[in-house]
Amino acid sequence: MVATQQTNENNQCEESGGRPLLEILDLSVGYETGSGLVRAVDHVDLSLYAGESLGIVGESGSGKSTLVMSVLRLLPLDKTVVTGTVLFNGVDILRCPQQEMARIRWKEISIVFQKSMNSLSPVHKVWEQVEDIYRVHAPGASKDEIRERILHLFNVVNLSPRVLELYPHELSGGMLQRVCIALSLVHLPKLVIFDEATTALDVITQGQILDEVMRLERELKLTSIIVTHDISVVAKTCKRVAVMYAGRLMEVGDVGTVLVEPLHPYTKGLISSFPPLTGTRKKITGIPGALPDLKAPPPGCIFAPRCPEALKVCKEKSPVPTVVSRDGEEHLKDVKFGPGESAGLRNIQVPPIGAHVVACHKYGGDDA
Numbered sequence: 001m002v003a004t005q006q007t008n009e010n011n012q013c014e015e016s017g018g019r020p021l022l023e024i025l026d027l028s029v030g031y032e033t034g035s036g037l038v039r040a041v042d043h044v045d046l047s048l049y050a051g052e053s054l055g056i057v058g059e060s061g062s063g064k065s066t067l068v069m070s071v072l073r074l075l076p077l078d079k080t081v082v083t084g085t086v087l088f089n090g091v092d093i094l095r096c097p098q099q100e101m102a103r104i105r106w107k108e109i110s111i112v113f114q115k116s117m118n119s120l121s122p123v124h125k126v127w128e129q130v131e132d133i134y135r136v137h138a139p140g141a142s143k144d145e146i147r148e149r150i151l152h153l154f155n156v157v158n159l160s161p162r163v164l165e166l167y168p169h170e171l172s173g174g175m176l177q178r179v180c181i182a183l184s185l186v187h188l189p190k191l192v193i194f195d196e197a198t199t200a201l202d203v204i205t206q207g208q209i210l211d212e213v214m215r216l217e218r219e220l221k222l223t224s225i226i227v228t229h230d231i232s233v234v235a236k237t238c239k240r241v242a243v244m245y246a247g248r249l250m251e252v253g254d255v256g257t258v259l260v261e262p263l264h265p266y267t268k269g270l271i272s273s274f275p276p277l278t279g280t281r282k283k284i285t286g287i288p289g290a291l292p293d294l295k296a297p298p299p300g301c302i303f304a305p306r307c308p309e310a311l312k313v314c315k316e317k318s319p320v321p322t323v324v325s326r327d328g329e330e331h332l333k334d335v336k337f338g339p340g341e342s343a344g345l346r347n348i349q350v351p352p353i354g355a356h357v358v359a360c361h362k363y364g365g366d367d368a
């Protein structure tokens, strides 16, 4: 009952003027280090509508965590240089007061990390921690109300109610991560981010949790971002995928398009680094070489030093993200573009949902 009411509230944002729930506009994030600025996220544009499930995939060190941590403003202010805009439901996340951010975390956006279970206190029972987290945003909530909400979520993530009476050390890693996933949903936030949330778990537990995430998406009309280095996780759980490399977006589009008929040479390499999920076995080729030094990225296309399809222009000019398919065009009619944005099909700031966007000179990304 409680869950249904909250779900309906959350669904209202789907009708919020046709704008995406989340808009990341020209976001760049650099970490200040003694030896220079690490350009972890470089001019990223990405948007997400309510009810969508977006996968962000890329090898380790591509900037995926930095990108999603910016959305929750979790980066250390004194050690990072952040430019661009993150709009969540109309709120300017990078510039809103701390008080507003505290309201948004857990209640509007929550995040589960790979090692979220380490954030649980070892000296308090799970129930005490649930109560504490719940009362951050609902100080007057009764024990019965909290219990009703958490037991509903425990049921969804397949945990027994008796877990509430246990200490974290009495639970397996998989159970702890389920507790964290349930906690991330306790206020039924509009957006949930899973950053490698199932990576450390065994394959069977990971499969169970991903099934539960998909069920949650259906039951609670959840909007989710699944961050992973594993394309099979994205293939299983997401409708749309953004492929990230060295801080930049390489390819964005529907999972069925990008993972089945990838255009960007990096996406092709990433897919060939994994065994095929179906069909005949084939040799895993992978991507020779390593990520570039993000303190001194190469000129031109950042993937050029590793790209088997590189052209002469690739070492000179950085390709711009370009819409290569009109599949998303029907969504454009509902999208109100703001100042500086364009509804044209090339070089737009916010790609329309469903559009297939590629940053590669082979696909017209040479207008920079």
Ligand SMILES: Nc1ncnc2c1ncn2[C@@H]1O[C@H](COP(=O)(O)OP(=O)(O)O)[C@@H](O)[C@H]1O
Residues within 6 Å of the ligand: 031, 032, 033, 038, 039, 040, 058, 059, 060, 061, 062, 063, 064, 065, 066, 067, 294
């Ligand atoms: N606190 C930090 N200080 C300096 N560099 C960092 C810091 N955190 C991450 N980085 C660097 O930023 C880049 C992106 O890291 P990250 O966002 O964690 O990537 P991913 O999540 O894709 O593995 C990497 O080169 C990483 O070494």
Ligand code: SF4
Residues within 6 Å of the ligand: 264, 265, 266, 301, 302, 303, 304, 305, 307, 308, 309, 310, 311, 314, 319, 359, 360, 361, 362
């Ligand atoms: S722009 Fe050039 S180097 Fe970069 S991915 Fe495309 S073909 Fe390869």
Ligand SMILES: [Mg+2]
Residues within 6 Å of the ligand: 064, 065, 066, 195, 196
């Ligand atoms: Mg990460």
